[in-house]
Amino acid sequence: MSHDLILFDGVSRFYGEVLGVNKVDLRIPPGITSLVGPNGSGKTTLMNLMAGLIHPGRGSVFVRGISPFAPEKLMRILGYATQYDAAPRGITGFDFVRAGLLLHGFSPAEAARRAEAAIATVALTHAAPRKIAAYSKGMRQRIRLAQAIAHDPAVLVLDEPLNGLDPLVRAETIALFRDYAARGHHVILSSHVLQEVDVFSDQVILIANGRIVAEGAIRSVREEIHEHPSQFLLQCRQPARLAALLFEQADILEARIDPAGSGLRVLTRQRAAFADAIQRIALGGVAIDGVLPMDENVDALYEYLIGGGQ
């Protein structure tokens, strides 16, 4: 049993007949790991399984050697900022964080000190005496983050932690994640936007329909992304002729006449060879009004990967 990994071994979880996650095997090393997938893909299920809020129907989960069935041990090393927006009724931000620390066994004075420090870290000191019910969505997000980090856990699990944060706090929060990871801790966070996390994640796990589509260091996932076919819209008045020429001169996978009548949609893996072919065809006298890349943004590439996993 590895004591510095988070392990999922053949984990499946269904909600009645609805799939949560299916046959998940993961070995997550310390560092910043992002779970990325569309809404309903199984990210929160994986996180809830890690924290023991739900239990696997099949398989097992261990977090740094501890089973989620032992919350008295697991929660000493794990902090989880869930996406559930509710807070206990009528409680102030300060009391909310302090109550969690009291349950960790800290003395009232130490709990108060740590609560103040955690709240300061998320820049909410001014709002600490106010009731959480009066907080904005971003503030509630931050107070949950404060509670998750207050006991300085070795594993920080954060469900969509950047949602609703303003740019300044967002940058500070990302710096906090980096600091945690640099200390050999796990930071597991979820997002449905790949660009949001690929700049600071050490690992990415792409998930769709309850299955792991891709996982690994962010660099290798990026390479995988770069290898996927690119789609272009060639604006022209003779799409059929252009398609015939492209099939002769370039390694293209697919060419379809644009249903909107704008020209020709082309799918290719050889972007450089495709560019050369376009140049030759244009110089040969076929009018091409424009070449528009259709999937340059990361989301489109991500959708490609998710599609491949289906």
Added chain:
Amino acid sequence: MNQIWIIARLEIRRAFFSRRALWVYLLALFPAALFLGRGVSVNYDRREYAAKPATPAVILDRLPLGTTEAAALAAAGPPLRDRTWKRGQTTHRSLQYFDGSNRVWLQFENGALKTTRRLPLHSFEQDSRIYAGVFQYFYLRLAVFFGCLGIFINLFRGEMIDKSLHYWFLAPVRREILVLGKYCAGLIAAAAIFGGGALLSFGALLSYQTAADVEAYLRTDALAHGFWYVLAAVFGCAGYGSVFLAAGLVLRNPIIPAIVMLLWESINGFLPELLQKLSVLHYLQSLCPVPAPLDPSAPPLARMILSPAAPSSVWAALLGLVALTALVLWAATRTARRLEINYGAE
């Protein structure tokens, strides 16, 4: 133990002052209000009759059955109230007197004294029996029962509805400890509310008794009776609380466990002896110091529901109730270990 106490401290304010707590307080205070009202009525009667002329009891007692109306009026003097009515061929007349402590009715039929009915202006023994009836038939069976339903079932289910239960599950606390901590919070609140309610109502019962009655009662049974009434209420909270806390872990609709439990408790007197021991009320009735009166002319269904199970000794009742509570709590902790956060299903 430390964690149980921390959880109980964090929970207790919610248990005392939850949104739905007002009716719990009303239930707990109803008997006290009832007996305070009775006190006001008794004191009013005392003042009213103190101003009225009293007819010595010896004169009224000397009137034999068959005495004529005229002879009775001549002996006892003018009555406080005089009422005449006819039913069939019979003429009825009722003359009411006051002998200084009792109201006395001389009932005549066709001019001859038929019965003499005597009711004390106020009787401590009678009030004590009424209190026992209110305590067992209303307080234990309904007030404590539904109060505990309101307090305990929300310890887990209420947090499921508020979507805040996961905060407890994310604390480094064994689920068994969490169950016991929440149970302690509910028990402290329920015991304070209903134990306090029992004490207040008992105080209200004594508040309007004559000084002589109170003094005599204090010299004999008052402290013991007060103690057992409060203890029965507290143990009622412990027993019902464990059942409703467990129900809140597995059921979403509180009406279902309430109806099932109420039916079970109601028919308990007719169940085999072994099954009777699985009833909270069975033990509570054995703790009550004064048997509750049961009118033999009450309808059969009411008699079936109200008749008590075979009583246990006080120690057997205490041990039985503790054992039953421990059994239910053990089952609740087992359930809590597998409990998952699934707000979507709420």
